[in-house]
Amino acid sequence: MASSDVLIAGAGPTGLVLALWLTKLGVKVRIIDKTAEPGTTSRAVAVQARTLELYRQLDLADAVVAGGHQVLAGNFWVKGVRKATISLSALGAGVTPYPFLQIFAQDEHERLLIARLEALGVTVERRTELISFVEQADVITARLRGSDGSEQNCEARYLAGCDGARSKVRETIGTGFPGGTYPQIFYVADIEGTGPAQNGELHVDLDEADFLAIFPLAGAGHARLIGAVRGVNAETLTFADVSDRAINHMKLTVGKVNWFSTYHVHHRVTQHFRKRRVFLAGDAAHIHSPVGGQGMNTGIGDAINLAWKLAAVLKGRAPDALLDSYEAERIGFARRLVATTDRAFTFVSGEGQLANFVRTRIAPVVIPTAFHFEAVRRFAFRTVSQTMLNYRGGPLSQGAAGRVHGGDRLPWADVGGSDNFAPLVSLDWQIHVYGSASRELTAWCTQRNLPLHIFPWRDDYERTGLARDALYLLRPDTYVALADTSGAVSALGRYIADRGIQLS
Template sequence: MAAHDNSADPSFDVDVLIVGAGPTGLALAAQLSAFGASFRIIDRRQTPGTESRAIAIQPRTLEALRPFGIGDELAAAGHPARQLQLHLPEETLNVDLFDSGLEDSAYRQLLFLSQTETERILTQYLLSRRVRIERGAELQDLERLDPEDPFAGMEAKIQRMDRGIERIRARYVVGADGANSTVRAKAGMDWRGTAYPDTFILADVEVDGVEPDTVHSYPTEDGFLFLFPLGGPATWRMIGIKPRGDNSPTTLETLQKLADTFTRGELQVRDPQWISTFRLSHQVAEYFQRGSVFLAGDAAHVHSPVAAQGMNTGIQDALNLGWKLALGSRGLASDDLIDSYDAERRPVGRDVVSATDRIFKLATSRSGLAKLPRTKLLPALAPKVMDWDGLRSRLFRTMSQLNVNYRGSDMVQSGTSRLPGLLASGPRPGDRMPDADVIHQGRERRLQDLAVAPGFTVLLCGPGWPQDAAEQIQASLPRLAGLLHVKQLMTGSSLIAGGPGIIQDVSGLAFHRLGLSSRRPELLVIRPDGYVGYRTAGRDLSGALSYLADLTAAAEPARV
């Protein structure tokens, strides 16, 4: 049984049933645990996976896992790569990775880490919270508790290796069970997209003749070869495409032949730790939610791995959904808030599938016209593009997923006194909150560490706030006791002591990145997933209180 199994409603055995204990399901469990929600997590595998599979962790994923202490642990265990060598026919182009555009994050590198290690670190966190992953438990069927009400909860039929059939009644069921999701099939959610004709080769190997700690790309008329600095269980991850029509087993000889084709015999491949072949597709679920059933990660979207987005998108699916289900389990989430998961994350999943499909086709096409961008335009334009700082910055922010936003969501609002989006500076409602070094109680801290928590943070910025503003806010929203935090962000000196609710921006970077003025007060509400939910100018609290009251289904808008 999972930790925090405290569901008070006798209609349910548990509030949330998570099906699948890969990175997405484990991240969801971590957030539910932090909120004290009642959940169980099952996986049909009897033991954790041993293949490295997904290996790239983006800065936004590290940020999103930081509130649980996991971001820093992943960063310490991972292998950063700060350079790409693009091996073109006539020259090798060196490109610095993530050297611009990530100044407002604590993590400024593309990190490579075996998925096995990522899952191990997430699992260790859950074990420290007394969460047990129930392995050897396979979902067989799902039925609504009330056939007439899709939101009344579900009964899951579970086949257990150790004790036969078990039935679990859950308020919510989340399918994090991969591309062949049983949850998706049983919930009747359509799966749309097509398969690619090529067969991929993945291998964790040792490679001689290549510069370490660097991503290597070899684009040719025949496709591409990538080498990523994995660190362990082998030094390198090799990714390539098997020749069409070749159905022979993939061996070390196959890998060496592939390397010879793309590098003119410059590399020696040896000591493979893992070799796998698989077919790729680009597919996305028609909906990420149907009633009480939700999809996340590969169960909701699959695509090419060429842009290192898949696992990262899945983890962020989980962390968008988890706090909403946790609040819903306590009766603190409006129906609109629960439904906003699909509205906020499906466009992200759809965009990732579309973008990676375009990149994949550019990288792999073998037809005359379609391969021109790779064989002719890339060598001509790449040096010029990589020298354009603004474009590189935007590219890195997009790849790192720092630019993902929910500006069109009904779950974010601007106050009436705030300037329209195009005229206002700083992050808009729906944007990720930027990070900066600040001072809190005499110690250097990160702003995100202080303003992103299991709950909402009201950030009072600038001068002139009443001394009892925090008390007014807390008293106006008693239903959110323990889930509502109030901080005041102000410019100041590190020599001046600040109280527990005071954050001092000594450098001015936090104010700059948030688009604030030291002379003008503003208020921001930060959601539990680190996005700005509400923003207004001035010292009027009523808009923020109404926003929070509506979001958490308060009976009446709160007043001050």
Template sequence: MKQNKEVLIVGAGPTGLVLALELAYRGVAFRIIDKNDGPGESSRAMLVVPKVLESYKKFGLDQTVSEKGIRPEHINYYVKNMKKSAIPLGRLGRGQSAYPYVVTFPQDEHEKVLLEQLKKMGHSVEWKTAFDSLEKIDDMNKVVLKKQDETVTGLFDYVIGCDGASSSVRKSVGITFSGETYEEIFYVLDAVIDGKITHEESGSFVFVEKYFALFFPLRNRQTTRGIGMFPPDLVRSEAFSFEALKPRLENEFSITIQKKNWFSDYKIHRRTADQFNQETVFLAGDAAHIHSPAGGQGMNLGIGDAVNLGWKLAAVILDDVDEALLRTYESERKRLAESVVSRTDNAFKVMASQSKVSQLIRTRVVPLAAFAAGQSEWLQSQVFKVLSQLYISYDESPLNNQGTSKLKSGTRLPYADGEQFEFKREAGWQLHYFNEAPDFSLFKKEIPVELIRRRWTDKTSKAGFEKDYLYLVRPDGYIGWTGKPGSTKELFDYIAVWIT
């Protein structure tokens, strides 16, 4: 392994911190900076999905986050203060993941967990250090940083902008952030709330004709996070204060807000960067894509960016893999981000519209659909697949081969028989097989691929595996190559291009 390249991560939110952990785990040197004094003390993001918990396994953070957060047992649907239906969340994803649940865990507490882990791995964030400008000098990036009253410069091979929707990194290289800002005004509230729509172990969607809100237990069993849309009449009168909103919520939702801990209003955007990288400058998280909070996908999507980019950077820097591998970051993550932005945009426009049809959907159709999902295990599994981000695949990735297995390249390694995460613990390339492994001694140099012999069971068959196939699994848990044991040349050709 070699390390003669400098990496700069700009932004120490969840995306930047997870990217730092990914690089630290693999032994890549880096610096991570943030313009703020320290980690945030308030935030809107709160949902942690199973796909993220799977990625946290190698750091030992999967159980930490699960235990520190709250696992909502149900999501309840109310029209005003009348409960119409509920979907069970506690074991919604049985058989799909080792983490068949979602976790509510405030972003500020989440960041503290990530920072503590980063410290254990021998790294820290350079706080009060702002990215100012970037200039290309040959193959390097000359970056100007501002540390309080001091200006310093540095040369970096790679710069990764994880610095949010107003990304200075993105602006410095002239990448357009295409999209729009919604007219609606939203609020986020942390408070002690009494009322039958609030539950210690469950979340609640509350709908009225012209707006909606979401409430989840938070921090401890007596505190609730509320996220919702300001009533249109308050928007027209520009009454965006908590004092203006409080009586409306208490009256229409039949609640009592006893104590406000934090309140903020904000606008929602739907935007995607036209490029996710420009040469050796990359964008991740909100710097690359931002959308409505529908489904709690935003922070989790950014963490997925970090996982995807992290192992690829490590392979190029430490193992001298061709930089074509880094170009697959944009082709995989940009297409996914565009899909999520489009889907959440469509959902948001229906839920926020003031049309009679949308009002009917909010107060009649959605509760009925939720009731149907609550009665059907199949519908619940489909809801979980989307909510959990386990549906994500890279069907058109340049990393895929054209194998004939039912499990296609680019799909997530299926969860079967409880074995998947033990196999992925080391987070390197792995070749999974059931009967016969290829003879790696025929390859001309050492191959950094772990051979994993799987047990053949009814569960592995049901998950889609085929007994006479080989499955080469990427460090992020997606299948890169499939083939039969006799496909040794094709396998070695793939390894020569993407791994060694």
């Protein structure tokens, strides 16, 4: 009987990232997928700045940026005229090393993750389906069906359901999937074409209640159309049925259609992300409209949040209770995200004269005007890029120093050529001090072999929200666990004692 520390069901981006992080942390994984091969087509294209920041930890960010396309601006169209343009690079300047929207198609994304995983000696087991599983004492026993129809048992300490919206894992543990289904039929088309909307930027048509956006892809003239239409049959809808709108409204000349697909979209969040030794992540835990390009990135965030916690527990560096924080931190974000994307999609797809008036007359004026204000620009970028995501109030978050609270993403600061994100590649706990660290703290870290990074104070750090001489304890996923203005060792001692965590 094959055994592993963690069995991962589902080899989409969420499952692959979970497998990759766990493997790098020394955890034995087994990852299965019932499909015969990785996807050759995909719906997800957006890789947000926060995902790229986390990808720096495994040297993935540069490959994603090099293999895709940076979107530096977004445009809104009404009645065949480009009414507003918003610079995305200006929105994120000073916030992140990646002040743009990165386009990197999911199929290419998966191939990159698979290659990195195989380089570490882990191969996705294709045509392998999870039939059932039971939990006994400290082990999960799963029944798998292979490509030849034969069945075998597999034992694992934990099971991660990354198996999509129709998750077998979620169905088995019975956590439910409350929510609803949008009445529209969504479609996606990869095309080659020309026109003013083929300038490498994002374009959204506000004319009608049927949503339409054009995302640039890598390669001259390549683009992805994502839209939604009402009152049609998904089985019979063709590109010819929807192409006139893009052609007429955004002056797009389509030379070739490389792929066209239709699908229904739901807005749902499961009631629990954990049930004893079983976890849900990605689409198995939450699904929502594609507005904002958040879905794949949220699944990847789930995977990274879960990975370091599983590794800590499996290595005896933390109690099982640490795993409860996975649901506590991720379910609240998933619920807010579903509500936010639902409101955004309702705005761009609302029917009626009033909705049409607001969308086509008011929005093109109000949105550019609002973006003249830095606070609005920063808020919009931080929200979409997920750099504003925090775990304040969570079980692992404590204290505040400057404007930074326990649970916040560490603010990025590139000061005098010193990038404070550079040490985060360690995939482990560490302490940052901006200014001077006490001798006591230095000795405490040395005795415990805990990395202490001291950044000579500059006023630029204060502008990012960091406090001088304060102590920032960073989790392996680069969020601030403890922020303490005194920089005292006693605060650290209380933090780890209360949670039973070994930092090194």
